[in-house]
Amino acid sequence: MADIIVIGAGLNGLVAANYLAKAGKHVLVLERRALAGGQAVTESFGAGFQADVLHAGGQLRPDIVADLDLARHGLPESTSEPLISLHPDGRQLRLTADSDSETLASIGAFSKRDAERWPDFVAFMNAAAGFLDAAYRTPMPRLPHVKLAEGLPLARLAMKLRGLGARDMFRVIRALPMSALELTEEWFESDGVRAAIGAVAVHGATLGPMSAGAGFSLMHNWLNRGGPGHRRVENGIGGLANALVAALKARGGQLRVSAPVEAVLTDDQCARGVRLASGEDILAPIVISGADPRHTLLDLVGAPDLPPEFVWATQSIKMRGSVAKVHLLTDGAHALPSGTLVVAPTVRYVERAYDAAKYGRTSLEPYLEITANGPVVSIHFQFAPYALRGAEWSQERAVLERIAIDTASNALPQLKSSIREIKSLTPLDLEKTYGLTEGDLNHGQLLLDQMLFMRPMPGWSTHKTPIDNLYLCGAGVHGGGGISGAAGRNAAAAVLRGK
Amino acid sequence: MLETLELKRTPFHERTSRLSVAQNWRRWAGYAVVGSYELSLDHEYWAIRDRAALIDVSPLMKYMIEGPDAARLLHKVTTRDIFKMGVGQVYYTGWCDEDGKLLDDGTVSRLSDQSFRMTSAEPSLRWLAMNAVGLDVKVNEVTDEMAALSLQGPKSRAVLNRCCADRLDALKYFRLMNTGISGAPVSVSRTGYTGDLGYEIWVQAEQALTIWDALMAAGADYGITPCGILAMDMARVEAGLFMVDADYTASNHAWIEGQKSSPFEMGLDWTVNLNKKGYFVGRRALEQEKKTGSAWKLVGLDVDWVGLERLFAEVGLPPQIPGMAVRASLPVMAEGKQIGYASTSTWSPVLKKYIALAHLQRPHYEPGTAVTMEVTVEHHRRHAPAKVVKLPFYDPAWKKK
Known part of the structure; x- marks a missing residue:
């Protein structure tokens, strides 16, 4: 019998399972799909049509890689890619965290002054990301009752913030609630540069570059990417999960795929196992869920067994996904440069793309992120709101595909004629196939009021729930959002700290 | 547009206002009700203890809770074991927040397998709705649609037996039955807020005056007396019955922790069933308090x-x-x-x-x-x-x- 059941073999679930297995626990991971990885999967849609389905790249936090000794278990290499912003006039803006001469020359073509400021901006962003990284590592208190044990790590975090130096400390604090436009206006004069950074800020979020709080989401995405562009994983992002599964098995942990959990079994407000959709009950004294908090609590546990105020808070988690994916199998003649290509030429363009989502419409001129992997071209589409107004995703799919292909082909003229097959994923697909409530990749939007001690909701950022021995470890909890594994690491620590 | 700034009138207003010699009106949940009909409370008070007192309690908040999960909802909200409740039974109960502090108290009547009526002193619709998430149940407020009269006193049974379609001799304490008065369908519960023999009569608002007139006529020989809420207030203290926001502060109205009270602190130990199955709001905190004792x-x-x-x-x-x-x-x-x-x-x-x-x-x-x-x-x-x-x-x- 397992000591601990982990629901979901996403990166966070696997990271948590590994930390717990490393601590000597018998861990059983249950995955509803036939393959492990959650959002970090490389899947085949047909012969030669293999794609990184939801994320074009990513990396686990270096401390996790080291703690779990993942290099020994086949963790694939990953390489930093430049962000290349495609402009209608054919110009390309290249942004990297390295400030190499190619990057500076590219920025200089938009603005000499901006090129001069770029290295300082990168240094500032790295400092801000470093602070967030430390914050995501710090156990959050159960406000409003902060005990000494929780106060000490918080004090250390405050020291870390202070360690940024007076100037950067205030810059970071000040930038968190700012819009991406306000933040970039203070650094850059070129609208093209501002727009490209604004696009990184709103990636995966239902926000525009003029939305308050995009300063924070910029820092968050910068941290996970390690710069403006994605980190491409060699042979596909699925390799991250494969390494975690190999490491888990080496530590004696078990993984069962095609084992969807239907309910968390409880007794007297205490978890005692799970029930699979097949009707099979699997008992364990501790259950950890990598599914999003709303699904875990309201569907797997069920509102009737939870306190009403807590149910209300759970219902109030803002999910609001507005990401769609369009994968294209081409004949190889797409002529895409390598890198994270974005269609986000002006701040106004990205903001208008977001405006559509506010009103429940698919952006007619969307912000796109386009990546190529051999003959396969993957388009990340924003904004395609989960909740369409006056339309259904069953009909809107064709619209989405047309807009995505037309927009990408405008920027990349040789793309269109090279297309052989199309596989699109609407926000509804993200919910149904990948278990992402409302199609939200982050299991809860990356908003300042849903972060740190308020993630997933105020008073419950300790990974615990009102059900004893039921913990949360997915992207929706503290540390989470994006490819990093931090939430899984934090949850495992909370479980090991115990009740 | 608000046409007037007057308090709402109960369905009995046409009768009560004409009898109100003292014009001593009190505000109760947004309604104007008679505080006392006479200048002195003595006559009305003694009607409760010696004869039969007729009290308009229509401002009580009333909710219909219906559906396959109706019992489950009330089981979650209240401290009593609703699954053990029979049809025709009435439970007095408090309900708590998650910290085991009282929000309000009132009665729950089981009208049928899947249908309950709940009364409360404070508006409770939001709380019921919050607790109903994930349950197959409908909650409707019927405060305005349903009139309620409380007939209290040693002669109350005799009065009802003279005007009800059925005899009430077999109706036990905290039970309820359906019957009719002057052709109007009513439900009569053997409940009250005086600690005396007494009944509460629940009727659709349109038929309120019919019931009033029938009761007044049937009770004339027994000295039936319209009674205001001030005399009832004296009787309820004698009966050891408390009132929210007078004798305890509803936890959602409290400014500080110290103002809140648990059911144990209010002496409601007998209504808190810690042996009942499953989760109910405040369970953990109440179990803890039971262990450590109440301050x-x-x-x-x-x-x-x-x-x-x-x-x-x-x-x-x-x-x-x-x-x-x-x-x-x-x-x-x-x-x-x-x-x-x-x-x-x-x-x-x-x-x-x-x-x-x-x-x-x-x-x-x-x-x-x-x-x-x-x-x-x-x-x-x-x-x-x-x-x-x-x-x-x-x-x-x-x-x-």
Whole structure:
């Protein structure tokens, strides 16, 4: 019998399972799909049509890689890619965290002054990301009752913030609630540069570059990417999960795929196992869920067994996904440069793309992120709101595909004629196939009021729930959002700290 | 557009307003109700204790809870085991927040397998809706649509037997039955807020006046008396029944933790079923409090008449006691230290005693403990000796017979 059941073999679930297995626990991971990885999967849609389905790249936090000794278990290499912003006039803006001469020359073509400021901006962003990284590592208190044990790590975090130096400390604090436009206006004069950074800020979020709080989401995405562009994983992002599964098995942990959990079994407000959709009950004294908090609590546990105020808070988690994916199998003649290509030429363009989502419409001129992997071209589409107004995703799919292909082909003229097959994923697909409530990749939007001690909701950022021995470890909890594994690491620590 | 700023009128207003000699109106949940029909409360009070008093209690908040999960919802909200409740039964119960502190109290009646009526003092629709998430149940507020009359007093059964389509002799304490009065369908529950024999009659608002007239006619020979809520307030203290926001603060109205009360602290131990199955709101906190004991307790205070007389004699007066229930906090002391406070105090005409409901701290809440309660003697604050007693103060044999 397992000591601990982990629901979901996403990166966070696997990271948590590994930390717990490393601590000597018998861990059983249950995955509803036939393959492990959650959002970090490389899947085949047909012969030669293999794609990184939801994320074009990513990396686990270096401390996790080291703690779990993942290099020994086949963790694939990953390489930093430049962000290349495609402009209608054919110009390309290249942004990297390295400030190499190619990057500076590219920025200089938009603005000499901006090129001069770029290295300082990168240094500032790295400092801000470093602070967030430390914050995501710090156990959050159960406000409003902060005990000494929780106060000490918080004090250390405050020291870390202070360690940024007076100037950067205030810059970071000040930038968190700012819009991406306000933040970039203070650094850059070129609208093209501002727009490209604004696009990184709103990636995966239902926000525009003029939305308050995009300063924070910029820092968050910068941290996970390690710069403006994605980190491409060699042979596909699925390799991250494969390494975690190999490491888990080496530590004696078990993984069962095609084992969807239907309910968390409880007794007297205490978890005692799970029930699979097949009707099979699997008992364990501790259950950890990598599914999003709303699904875990309201569907797997069920509102009737939870306190009403807590149910209300759970219902109030803002999910609001507005990401769609369009994968294209081409004949190889797409002529895409390598890198994270974005269609986000002006701040106004990205903001208008977001405006559509506010009103429940698919952006007619969307912000796109386009990546190529051999003959396969993957388009990340924003904004395609989960909740369409006056339309259904069953009909809107064709619209989405047309807009995505037309927009990408405008920027990349040789793309269109090279297309052989199309596989699109609407926000509804993200919910149904990948278990992402409302199609939200982050299991809860990356908003300042849903972060740190308020993630997933105020008073419950300790990974615990009102059900004893039921913990949360997915992207929706503290540390989470994006490819990093931090939430899984934090949850495992909370479980090991115990009740 | 708001046409007037008047309080709402109950379905009985046409009758009660004409009888209201004293024009002593009180506000109750947004309605105007008669405080007392006469200038003195005596006649109305004694109707409760000796005859039959007819009280308009329509402003009680009323909710219909219906559907396959209706019992499950009430099981989650209240502290009682609703799954064990039979059709036709009425439960008195409090309900708590997650910290086990009382939000309100009222009654739950099981009308059928999947249909309940709940009464409360405070608006409860949002709380019920919040608790109903994930349940197959409908909650409808029927406060305005449903009129309610309370017929209280030793002769209340005789009066009802004269005008109801069915006899009520077999209706037990805290049970309910459907019958008719003058052709109007009513449901009659053997419940009340006086601690006497009594019934509450629930009827659609359109038929309210029919019921009123029928009861007044049937009760004439028994001295039926329309009674305001001030006399009822005296009777309920005698019966040891408390009132939200007078004797305890609803936890969602409290400014600070110290203002909140648990059902144990209010002496509602008998309504808290910790053996019932499954989760209910506040369960964990109540289990904990049961283990560690309560810091406070609501008890009765019986003020020593001789001691009271002595205090007034010092200034040359006979004892002066307000002739109605007073909702004012009065300090209660023991051994020179304040150990609690009285929340409602009243002269009890039937017991000929000055009594109070009081919140006392452990260990002073044990029956028999000698304490003092503040009294104002000719503008001076004095302390009258009093004794802690069990509630209720008054419990006539015919209440449950």
